[in-house]
Amino acid sequence: MEKLKGWFKSKKVWMGVAAIIVVIVAFGIGSSSAKVTLEGEKVSYNDLLEKVEEAEKDLSDVEQQIKGKEEELESVKKDKENQINDLEEEIKATKNELQxxxxxxxxxQDEFDELIALVEQRDDLKNEIEELDGHLTGRKDELETINNEISDKEKELEKLQGVISETGEQPIELIAGLYTVGSDVPAGRYRATNVGRGTNFFVYDSSGYPKVNQILGDGTYADGDFIFNANDGDTIETLGHIKLIPVE
Structure with missing residues (x-):
């Protein structure tokens, strides 16, 4: 645009304009031989025509240049608009990508929150496990104490059984049934043992109160042999084949 302004300020252009005015005046006078002063020089009608033609040519060139500049400006404008549109599309795509x-x-974030919750649950479970381990350790200590007590009792029982000895009298075999001490079985001290499979063994006093309730045998729930005192009036009940061995 600055360049275009320079063209309008050109000396040639204004000369052309002035020449046109002079020509009009000359035609008005009607003399082709008249001379006028132009920029300090006296010029003839023909000279003015030449200058007018030059001015018109210069004006046409200027108009062409202006048109070219306008087209160039329009092209630049379109390019800028296209660039702006491209930038807007890029911004839109970037916004969508950002969303x-x-x-x-x-x-x-939801996954992270769930992970944090799982970590907290894990910590809680870990604390519970540690507490249970503490209780289990205490139970193990209690169990060990009980096992030691059982071992001590078994040793005492072995000592007692070692003291007890058979009298040498004939053992009494009983099959499943009820027996009265004094009439069916002599009163005395006996070691009851099973014959074959284990069995339940009971002894009731004369009032019917149970004195003995054992499982004879070597099974998982069996108690093994059992030593007891049979008094007159007691009732012996066995659910299987047993043997009563007299002992001291």
Missing amino acids: GEESKLAER
Whole structure:
């Protein structure tokens, strides 16, 4: 645009304009031989025509240049508009991508929150396990104490059984049934043992109160042999084949 302004300020252009005015005046006078002073020089009608033609040519050139500049400006404008449109599309795509990333981030945040909750649950479970381990350790200590007590009792029982000895009298075999001490079985001290499979063994006093309730045998729930005192009036009940061995 500055260049175009320079053209309008050109000396040639204004000369052309002035020449046109002079020509009009000359025609008005009607003399082709008249001379006028132009920029300090006297010029003839023909000279003015030449200058007018030159001015018209210069004006045409200026108009062409202006048109070219306008077209160039329009092209530049379109290019800039296209660039702006491209930038707007790029910004729009970037915004969409940013929204997508924000959505992914929100999902990741939910996953992170769930992970934190799982970690907290794990810590709680770990604390519970530690507490249970503490209780279990205490139970193990109690069990060990009980096992030691059982071992001591078994040793005492072995000592007692070692003291007890058979009298040498004939053992009494009983099959499943009820027996009265004094009439069916002599009163005395006996070691009851099973014959074959284990069995339940009971002894009731004269009032019917149970004195003995054992499982004879070597099974998982059996108690093994059992030593007891049979008094007159007691009732012996066995659910299987047993043997009563007299002992001292």
